[in-house]
Amino acid sequence: MSEQHFETLAIHAGQEPDEVTGAVVPPIHQVSTYKQDGVGGLRGGYEYSRSANPTRTALEENLAALEGGRRGLAFASGLAAEDCLLRTVLKPGDHLVIPDDAYGGTFRLIAKVVERWGVTWSVVHSSDPEAVRAALRPETKAVWVETPSNPLLGITDIAQIADITRSAGVLLVVDNTFASPYLQQPLALGADVVVHSTTKYMGGHSDVVGGALVARDAGLGEELAYHQNAMGAIAGPFDAWLVLRGAKTLAVRMDRHSANAARIVEMLVSHPRVSQVYYPGLESHPGHEVAAKQMRDFGGMVSFRVTEGEEAAVQVCNRAQLFTLGESLGGVESLIEHPGRMTHASVAGSALEVPADLVRLSVGIESVDDLLADLAQALG
């Protein structure tokens, strides 16, 4: 059969109907150990569920297929995945380049934890390839990119950065959480590793915390798998099953998230109480052309600034009713939050600080008319 398309892979990759029962959905193998047929006689390679578990394997193969990589690995959270990656590829004395709009938890992991092990890092505006090139040092091991970024929806040209990292012999890591593999395929654009918080669009239903790594080549994939087992922050069987179920509807969900977000952006740009809207689908967005080139659509995340400042922005969040006030993103239900006081409070005072009058939306897949009505009343 010819290479299957994304929607088909999302539903079938890594999964066969159960051999014994014919169940069309892989079972949740809630098990820690496996009977051996004589010492060392493993059936299907499973010996202990930290090392491998069939439900997790199904998800890992699915993730690898969706990102077009050789190896997928599923973790207990996005940050557990990031920690495994950083401790696999970095050693004391190494240097890392990170973007000025990285996810707050990524920044905290690098600045507060990884740094203590003798790793140095520089912050750059990764939308500017020349700034990335200038930040490289002889001891640089990896460049970290997040596109679209959180919460300002900055866009980085993955193929252009990949040209720079490839010729410098440096690893390119892309956090693909905001786009999901349906909207953007970093490995095909030249990245070496993709990072996910599967808590967000991959899971898609705000009912699981998980993370993933997908490596472009088998060698790095093998090293990461070794560290995944050595460090132990794996996804449990039920969590793996939930993400696997989420993956099946990823394409249709992302289409609706993107369509609803586009309609909401249209309303916000002409609203008198909104001074600026951040959405890569807007032609006025500085990353619009790059986003149009490297993404299938522009996704469900939207941020905007409120004309009257911080207190007014907080009020908009508090007044929303259908948009639930809460952190996280990527679920079927719409969320609203104030990054300065919520998700990004930990980066206050750093290069990653966000505007105080900013509101961030994770646009869900409810009726867009109901979402528009709620935002209109919240803006007053």
Ligand SMILES: *Cc1c(COP(=O)(O)O)cnc(C)c1O
């Ligand atoms: C949430 C998130 C993470 C961290 O993932 P957790 O599952 O919360 O550990 C990393 N990157 C991005 C872009 C995120 O949104």
